[in-house]
Amino acid sequence: MTKKNIALRAARRGWPVIPLNWAMNGRCSCNDLNCSSVGKHPITAHGVKDATTKRSTIRRWWHEFPKANIGVATGMVSNLTVLDVDPRHGGENSLRRFEKQNGPLPNGPAARTGSGGFHYYFKYSPEIVGNKIALMPGIDVKTDGGYVVHPGSRHKSGKRYVWLLGRSPKKVSTVPVPESLLRLTNPAKAPNKAPECEPMIPEGGRNSTLASLAGTMRSRGMTYEAIEAALLEDNSLRCDPPLPDFEVRNIARSISQYASGDVRILSSTSKDDDEKERKLHFRTGKQIAVEAPAKVPWLVRPFVVIGGITEVDGKVKLAGKTTFLTYMAAAVLDGSLFLGQQTSQTNVVYLTEQHLVSFRAAIERANLLGRSDFHVLNWTDTIGVKWKSIVQAAVTECKRQNAKLLIVDTLPQFAGLVGDKKNNSGDALEAMRPLQEAAKLGIAIVIARHERKSGGSAADSGRGSSAFAGIADIILSIRRQGENQPRNIRLIQKESRFDGPDELLVELTDEGYRALGAPGEVARQRAADDLLSAIPQSRKEAMTIEDLAASTGKKRAYLQRFLDHLEANRKILKRGRGRKGSPFRYFQNEIHSA
Ligand SMILES: [Zn+2]
Numbered sequence: 001m002t003k004k005n006i007a008l009r010a011a012r013r014g015w016p017v018i019p020l021n022w023a024m025n026g027r028c029s030c031n032d033l034n035c036s037s038v039g040k041h042p043i044t045a046h047g048v049k050d051a052t053t054k055r056s057t058i059r060r061w062w063h064e065f066p067k068a069n070i071g072v073a074t075g076m077v078s079n080l081t082v083l084d085v086d087p088r089h090g091g092e093n094s095l096r097r098f099e100k101q102n103g104p105l106p107n108g109p110a111a112r113t114g115s116g117g118f119h120y121y122f123k124y125s126p127e128i129v130g131n132k133i134a135l136m137p138g139i140d141v142k143t144d145g146g147y148v149v150h151p152g153s154r155h156k157s158g159k160r161y162v163w164l165l166g167r168s169p170k171k172v173s174t175v176p177v178p179e180s181l182l183r184l185t186n187p188a189k190a191p192n193k194a195p196e197c198e199p200m201i202p203e204g205g206r207n208s209t210l211a212s213l214a215g216t217m218r219s220r221g222m223t224y225e226a227i228e229a230a231l232l233e234d235n236s237l238r239c240d241p242p243l244p245d246f247e248v249r250n251i252a253r254s255i256s257q258y259a260s261g262d263v264r265i266l267s268s269t270s271k272d273d274d275e276k277e278r279k280l281h282f283r284t285g286k287q288i289a290v291e292a293p294a295k296v297p298w299l300v301r302p303f304v305v306i307g308g309i310t311e312v313d314g315k316v317k318l319a320g321k322t323t324f325l326t327y328m329a330a331a332v333l334d335g336s337l338f339l340g341q342q343t344s345q346t347n348v349v350y351l352t353e354q355h356l357v358s359f360r361a362a363i364e365r366a367n368l369l370g371r372s373d374f375h376v377l378n379w380t381d382t383i384g385v386k387w388k389s390i391v392q393a394a395v396t397e398c399k400r401q402n403a404k405l406l407i408v409d410t411l412p413q414f415a416g417l418v419g420d421k422k423n424n425s426g427d428a429l430e431a432m433r434p435l436q437e438a439a440k441l442g443i444a445i446v447i448a449r450h451e452r453k454s455g456g457s458a459a460d461s462g463r464g465s466s467a468f469a470g471i472a473d474i475i476l477s478i479r480r481q482g483e484n485q486p487r488n489i490r491l492i493q494k495e496s497r498f499d500g501p502d503e504l505l506v507e508l509t510d511e512g513y514r515a516l517g518a519p520g521e522v523a524r525q526r527a528a529d530d531l532l533s534a535i536p537q538s539r540k541e542a543m544t545i546e547d548l549a550a551s552t553g554k555k556r557a558y559l560q561r562f563l564d565h566l567e568a569n570r571k572i573l574k575r576g577r578g579r580k581g582s583p584f585r586y587f588q589n590e591i592h593s594a
Pocket residue numbers: 021028029030031032035036037038039041
């Protein structure tokens with residue numbers, strides 16, 4: 001089975017997938033000779049956040065990267081919590097010890113990894129918060145925000161990840177994480193801890209706990225080397241997540257400076273670090289479940305989200321960014337469909353860099369001229385005003401007019417990112433900051449940028465710094481599809497934190513934009529239409545597949561698939577018996593071929 005089909009099958013189970021890099025002769029397809037995660041890290045821009053069950057996206061990914069390994073997102077999105085047993089770090093021994101104490105793991109889906117380890121797939125458990133690294137030596141738990149390499153993928157060693165015999169998800173279904181394992185991931189819950197199972201050290205207490213342990217060791221007369229070794233082990237086994245090794249070494253070094261009889265338990269630096277850690281507000285998965293909306297709050301599905309930033313890129317004048325944005329604004333003002341998708345009604349504040357004369361023409365086309373719920377700020381009126389103050393004024397106007405959509409066309413012009421500043425990521429980040437603040441107030445922000453000449457993917461097509469793209473939640477790139485395509489057709493490429501990359505062909509008509517569909521589907525539909533028109537209309541003139549191959553120049557196998565498809569949809573009928581002397585002959589079904 002191809003990687004694509006394996007990915008599609010996983011998606012059919014409800015497991016969102018992402019394409020991962022793959023190994024070629026032990027080297028990673030990312031081309032980084034020092035890659036530390038050969039054949040295992042995601043190809044897409046936002047990593048596991050891009051994981052999807054959407055078939056068209058999956059097909060396109062593996063069409064582009066047929067060799068890509070398959071990643072499956074773990075956690076609530078897939079209803080999976082996966083136990084990852086790595087033999088190179090003693091995982092098998094740990095598991096053996098665990099099973100001796102608690103009985104064998106229940107019989108759910110399980111895979112052998114390319115490195116000879118195991119993945120045990122369980123039902124998602126919300127009680128396990130965050131991915132646990134080294135829960136036991138060599139044993140990790142993957143849940144929300146994590147992913148695992150799915151069977152069918154190939155390890156850098158050349159070995160495949162495979163389901164264990166009788167343990168594929170087709171044969172057995174996922175079972176809940178056993179209570180014994182839950183206790184291990186959350187030691188606070190353990191009624192009577194096994195003596196060899198020491199409590200985990202959470203963030204906010206790692207520095208001080210390790211320093212205190214080091215102090216105890218030093219007071220017992222242990223050497224620096226011994227303290228360092230013990231601390232590194234404690235750090236990797238008990239700290240959640242572990243501190244970087246160099247920080248652990250620093251703790252060992254600073255404590256070892258004291259004579260064994262004169263150890264102050266805490267070094268002052270580690271106290272400061274703990275203080276800093278505590279000031280940061282961490283949310284549990286439970287809190288996020290309450291605080292964050294479960295549904296994406298779309299303003300214009302799937303392009304603009306309330307509280308988010310959408311970037312629209314396209315070549316100066318040619319792409320039609322302003323046309324796109326003004327038509328979108330018109331749909332939002334009416335709460336009507338845009339490109340066949342729902343919008344939610346709100347007023348609009350629009351910052352334009354165009355002269356009012358040319359902008360007047362643009363909004364006239366989009367039926368915005370004369371409207372009193374469409375509020376425009378012209379760039380020439382902002383000259384000499386700081387960008388921060390412009391945003392402030394725009395936010396105030398949004399509040400006053402009850403507008404939830406703010407469009408900045410274009411951002412570099414309004415933010416004063418000209419000359420060298422255009423390419424400076426520091427300036428770009430600074431320009432985005434006031435907009436991020438505005439988004440936090442529940443405003444949907446759309447920024448336009450002129451695309452540089454070379455093009456590229458949606459995420460890096462904007463002119464200047466890619467820092468914008470890192471902050472934007474959704475990036476749209478609008479372009480013409482080449483010289484021989486109709487002038488009113490545009491390709492919109494979308495990269496999004498919400499539903500992965502996508503492509504859409506749109507046509508600008510007198511009534512506004514019309515969605516034509518994904519480019520591949522459009523081409524397929526066109527091919528199907530062409531083929532259908534080559535098939536005779538009357539039963540009398542019915543043609544054999546050979547005749548059709550001769551008249552269309554298409555291969556037999558290709559034609560057969562199409563004919564089967566058309567026949568299944570009752571678009572065509574056939575006569576004949578499908579054997580020598582009486583071959584099948586096809587003709588259009590007049591009832592169904594409009
Ligand atoms: Zn790599």
